[in-house]
Amino acid sequence: METTVIGENENPEELEELEEIEVITTVVGDDGTVVVDDLRAVVDADGNVLATDETIAAESPDGTIVVDEVISVADDDGELVAIEEDVAVIEPDEG
Numbered sequence: 058m059e060t061t062v063i064g065e066n067e068n069p070e071e072l073e074e075l076e077e078i079e080v081i082t083t084v085v086g087d088d089g090t091v092v093v094d095d096l097r098a099v100v101d102a103d104g105n106v107l108a109t110d111e112t113i114a115a116e117s118p119d120g121t122i123v124v125d126e127v128i129s130v131a132d133d134d135g136e137l138v139a140i141e142e143d144v145a146v147i148e149p150d151e152g
Contacts, residue, residue: 074101074102075099075100075101075102075107076099076100077097077098077099077100078097078098078100079095079096079097079098080094080095080096080098081093081094081095081096082094082096088117088118089117089118090115090116090117090118091115091116092113092114092115093113093114093115094111094112094113095111095112095113095114096109096110096111097109097110097111105131105135106131106137107130107131108128108129108130108131109127109128109129109137110126110127110128110129111126111127111129112124112125112126113125113126119149120148120149121146121147121148121149122146122147123144123145123146123147124143124144124145124147125142125143125144126141126142126143126144127139127141127142128140128141128142
């Protein structure tokens, strides 16, 4: 398993108290399935997660790709609530 953590704040003047953190995890299964989990989170100065955008992509050995993206935001209690989810299945071309 490979995990990469990237912290970035491109406009520190505008987003003085917010930071975007990205964690990318890659796993290759015994059958050759490749799964990439790309999680981005916006956190405040206290480390509270305010929003996330998680994309999980899986490619099976036959070429089928499944992409699942979930966008969540923190509610009044600080719990993440999914506000949008999009799942796409891409079948390999037969030819």
